[in-house]
Each structure stands twice: as C-alpha cells, then as structure tokens.
Amino acid sequence: MASGRRRRPSTGRSEHKAVPKIGATPNFGGQMTTQSEQAFSALLEAVAATHTRMVEELADEPDTLLEAHKWVLSILQVAAEVNLWADTARPRFVEIVGPYKKWGGDNSDAFYCYAPIDPNRTYRVTLHPGDAVYMSLTVYGGPNDGRYSERIVGSVNSQEARRGPDGVIRIVLSPDEPAQQDADVAWIRLEPDAVAGITRDYLADPARGRRATWHIEADDPPDTYRQDDADLARRLRAMTTWVSEQAGIVPIPLGTPNAIDPPYPVPTSTFGWAAGDAAYAMGAFELEDDEALVIRGRSPECVFWNMCLWNRLLHTYNYDYERVTINGAQTTLEDDGSWIIIVSARRPSHPNWVSTAGHRKGRIWFRWFLPDHTPEQPQVEVLPVDTV
Numbered sequence: 001m002a003s004g005r006r007r008r009p010s011t012g013r014s015e016h017k018a019v020p021k022i023g024a025t026p027n028f029g030g031q032m033t034t035q036s037e038q039a040f041s042a043l044l045e046a047v048a049a050t051h052t053r054m055v056e057e058l059a060d061e062p063d064t065l066l067e068a069h070k071w072v073l074s075i076l077q078v079a080a081e082v083n084l085w086a087d088t089a090r091p092r093f094v095e096i097v098g099p100y101k102k103w104g105g106d107n108s109d110a111f112y113c114y115a116p117i118d119p120n121r122t123y124r125v126t127l128h129p130g131d132a133v134y135m136s137l138t139v140y141g142g143p144n145d146g147r148y149s150e151r152i153v154g155s156v157n158s159q160e161a162r163r164g165p166d167g168v169i170r171i172v173l174s175p176d177e178p179a180q181q182d183a184d185v186a187w188i189r190l191e192p193d194a195v196a197g198i199t200r201d202y203l204a205d206p207a208r209g210r211r212a213t214w215h216i217e218a219d220d221p222p223d224t225y226r227q228d229d230a231d232l233a234r235r236l237r238a239m240t241t242w243v244s245e246q247a248g249i250v251p252i253p254l255g256t257p258n259a260i261d262p263p264y265p266v267p268t269s270t271f272g273w274a275a276g277d278a279a280y281a282m283g284a285f286e287l288e289d290d291e292a293l294v295i296r297g298r299s300p301e302c303v304f305w306n307m308c309l310w311n312r313l314l315h316t317y318n319y320d321y322e323r324v325t326i327n328g329a330q331t332t333l334e335d336d337g338s339w340i341i342i343v344s345a346r347r348p349s350h351p352n353w354v355s356t357a358g359h360r361k362g363r364i365w366f367r368w369f370l371p372d373h374t375p376e377q378p379q380v381e382v383l384p385v386d387t388v
Contacts, residue, residue: 035233043240047076050247057251063359064251064311067102071313074103075246076239081114082196083146083238088118089221093199093214099320103246104273105365107308108319109327110202112273115216119194122174122219127158129167130210132201133329134158134304134369137171137214140273141193145234146241148272149196154188155276159303159370161186173197198273202304202369204329251312254361257286258293258382263366265374279371281378283364285309285343287356292344292385295364297378298337299328302371307341309354310363317357326354348388 050072058065078101081094093113097106106112117123117139129135136157140149161169162184171186172178173194178187201212255261260283266276285293299305306327308316317324331339332351341352343364356362368375 034229036229036236039233039236039240043236043243046240046243046247047072050243053247054251058312061312061361064313067311067315068313071103071250071315072247074101075243077101078103079146079239079242082116083242084235086116086235087225088116088121089218089225091115091117091123091216091218093197093216096198102315103313105308105310105314106316107306107365107367108316108325109204109206109304109306110200111206111211113199113214115197115199117173117190117194117197118218119175119190119192121190122172123197123216124219125171125173125197126215127169127171127199128213129158129163129169130201130212131203131205132158132209132212133204135169135201135212136199136275136277137188138198138200138273138276139173139188139190139194140196140198141191142195144195144238146238147245150271151193152276153191153194156186156188157277157370196273200275202306202327204304204327250314252314252363254286254312254363255282255284257284257361258380259283260295260364260366260378260380262377263368263375266371275367275369277370279368279374281366281375283366283378283380284362285356285364286361287344287382288360289345290385291382292342292348292388293380294383294388295341295343295378295380297339297341298376299339299368300371300373300375302328302368304328305366305368305371307354308365309343309356309359310365311359312363314363317355317359317362322355322357323353324355324357326352342385342388344385344388346385348385350388 054068058068078096093115096114097112127135136155138155139153141153142150156171163169164184173188173190175190199214203209260281263279263281265279287293306325308325310316326341333339341354342348342350343354345356347353
C-alpha cells in the first residue's frame with residue numbers, strides 16, 4: 001500500500017549502521033557529563049563482562065549456558081528492584097524470585113519478596129496468610145551499597161506470631177519498642193545496620209494454593225520526592241556491585257556427583273539472605289539418560305521440606321512442564337514413614353519422580369523449615385531407570 005511519502009534518492013552508499021561486535025564495550029556517543037551517565041556505562045560494562053565469563057566457563061554445558069543468559073537478566077532485574085527503585089520512606093514488597101526470576105537458590109514452592117528498610121523509621125507490616133504453610137519476615141543488616149547482607153537483625157515466622165481475630169498477622173519494625181505493645185502484634189527491633197526485609201511464604205500446592213499477601217508502610221512518610229544526579233548515580237553503582245557480586249558466586253562447582261552431603265543444622269549465622277530457621281543439605285547428580293539416582297531418606301517433624309534440582313547458577317529448571325522439585329506434601333511415603341525420591345531424565349514407575357529436564361548433571365538441594373532435629377543424611381545409589 002502506498003504511503004504518500006516521497007522516497008529519498010539513493011546516495012549509492014550503504015545506509016545500514018555498523019553492528020557492534022559481541023563483547024565489545026558499547027559506545028553510545030556523546031560525552032559523560034553526569035555521575036549517572038558514568039555509573040550507567042559502568043553497569044553495562046559489568047553486565048557485558050558477566051556474560052563473557054559465563055560463555056567461557058559454561059562452554060561445555062550448553063543447557064546451563066542457555067539458562068545463564070536468562071540468569072544474567074534476572075539478577076539485573078533484581079538489582080534494579082532492590083537498588084534503583086527502592087524507597088525506604090514509601091516501601092513496597094516486590095517479588096525477587098519466581099518462575100521468571102531464577103537465581104540465588106529459587107524453588108517452585110516459595111515466594112520471596114523484598115522491601116528496603118531505614119533503621120530510623122517505624123514500619124507496620126500486615127500479612128494475610130492465604131494457604132501458605134510457612135511464612136516469615138527476616139530483617140537483614142549490613143552494607144547498603146549493593147553488597148549482600150551480613151547478618152540477621154531479627155525475624156518473625158508464622159509459627160510464633162499470633163494471629164488477630166481476622167486471621168491477619170501484624171508486625172512492627174522500629175528502633176524502639178512500641179510504648180503500647182498489642183499482644184497480637186509482633187515486634188522486630190531495627191538495629192542501626194538494618195537495610196532490608198525479606199518475606200518467605202511456602203505452599204504445599206503452589207500451583208493452586210492462595211499466596212500469602214504482604215503489605216508494608218512507614219509512619220509519617222514525606223509528601224514529596226525529588227531525585228538528584230548523585231542519588232541516581234549511587235543507586236546505579238549499587239546495581240553494578242550487586243551484579244558483580246552475584247556473578248562472583250556462580251557457577252558453583254558440581255561437587256561429588258551422585259552424592260548428598262550430611263545435612264547441617266539450623267545456622268547460628270548466615271550470609272546474604274539465607275533463612276535462619278532451616279536445615280539444609282546439598283548434593284549433586286551426573287547421570288546418563290538410562291540411569292536414575294535413587295535417594296532414600298527420612299525427614300524430621302517440620303513445618304515444610306522440599307528437594308530441588310538446580311544448575312550451577314543456583315537456578316531451578318523450568319517447572320511449568322515437569323516436576324523438577326518435590327515437597328513433603330507431594331511425596332508418597334513408605335510404610336515406615338521414610339521416602340524414596342527418583343532423579344532421572346526418563347519417567348520411572350515410582351511416583352516420587354523428579355526430572356532432570358534434559359540436564360545431564362546438576363545440583364541437589366534439600367531444605368527443612370523448623371525441624372525438631374537435624375535430618376539424617378540421605379543415602380543414594382545409581383540404578384538403571386527401568387528398574388525403579
């Protein structure tokens with residue numbers, strides 16, 4: 001269809017712009033005249049360097065390399081949400097892991113949200129539990145420059161918090177104890193280094209269960225907000241630090257294949273945004289298509305437990321199609337209360353199958369929330385998949 005516009009006469013020269021080479025430092029023209037422009041350029045360089053390293057280190061793992069591209073964009077997205085957009089005066093809980101944000105040890109049963117914290121303010125948090133079987137709010141302390149948190153300042157979980165007559169859990173975060181403390185309201189003292197609040201809620205049936213909903217608001221927020229160049233540059237630099245630090249953690253080594261390490265107890269100290277009320281165990285698999293890793297174990301009394309498969313980026317596989325994680329409510333138990341889980345590429349006859357989703361090797365991760373004792377070490381063996 002004609003547009004009615006006159007065509008420009010040809011100059012005889014190609015008018016296509018040159019495409020920059022992959023891995024080359026982008027040149028956007030112009031001159032860096034503000035702190036923000038300089039910080040933004042440094043962020044792009046950090047992302048490019050991370051991509052280059054992933055291509056080099058995962059060259060022999062094509063499936064994981066494909067996932068690494070999405071992982072890089074996931075941590076960039078989280079970097080923006082926790083550093084660029086974060087507002088301690090009018091905070092929001094924003095989702096930091098999920099089916100389209102895979103990083104840091106995500107899993108299909110859980111929803112994690114983040115809110116920025118100013119230790120000098122008072123915040124009021126409300127939680128509508130939905131169908132979640134375990135929920136917690138943890139306040140972390142440490143630097144506020146894009147680096148991971150260094151310690152847990154305080155936490156409240158759904159087993160210890162009292163619910164109001166309406167079923168809602170209410171929590172106050174403040175540097176000083178409330179003058180009139182309601183018995184139905186939990187309190188977390190904000191220490192001077194408090195910087196972040198992380199929520200966790202786990203569902204036995206995440207596909208159909210109702211998610212918990214969290215809300216946070218600060219007392220006496222300002223009426224207006226204006227940003228300047230120095231503040232935006234600080235936030236962009238924090239994003240760069242976040243991307244670089246997260247990239248420094250992965251890819252993790254595979255470890256001893258087809259083995260599960262002894263579980264370690266609920267930690268007394270944590271790094272980053274780890275939970276302070278869970279026991280964990282890590283393992284690894286390396287299997288041919290006709291092999292299965294048979295894992296036998298027994299879980300202690302706890303509010304929730306699951307097992308996940310990760311790539312070396314601490315990134316679950318796609319759980320929209322196959323079961324790549326399994327939790328206690330989904331597990332068929334043996335007559336004595338123990339369980340058997342089968343990890344394999346092909347579906348076995350056993351009901352507790354977890355698919356490797358096309359990956360020949362990867363990591364295994366167990367977690368038990370609020371266990372009454374440290375779990376026993378799971379036992380493993382490799383068998384032909386047709387025999388299980």
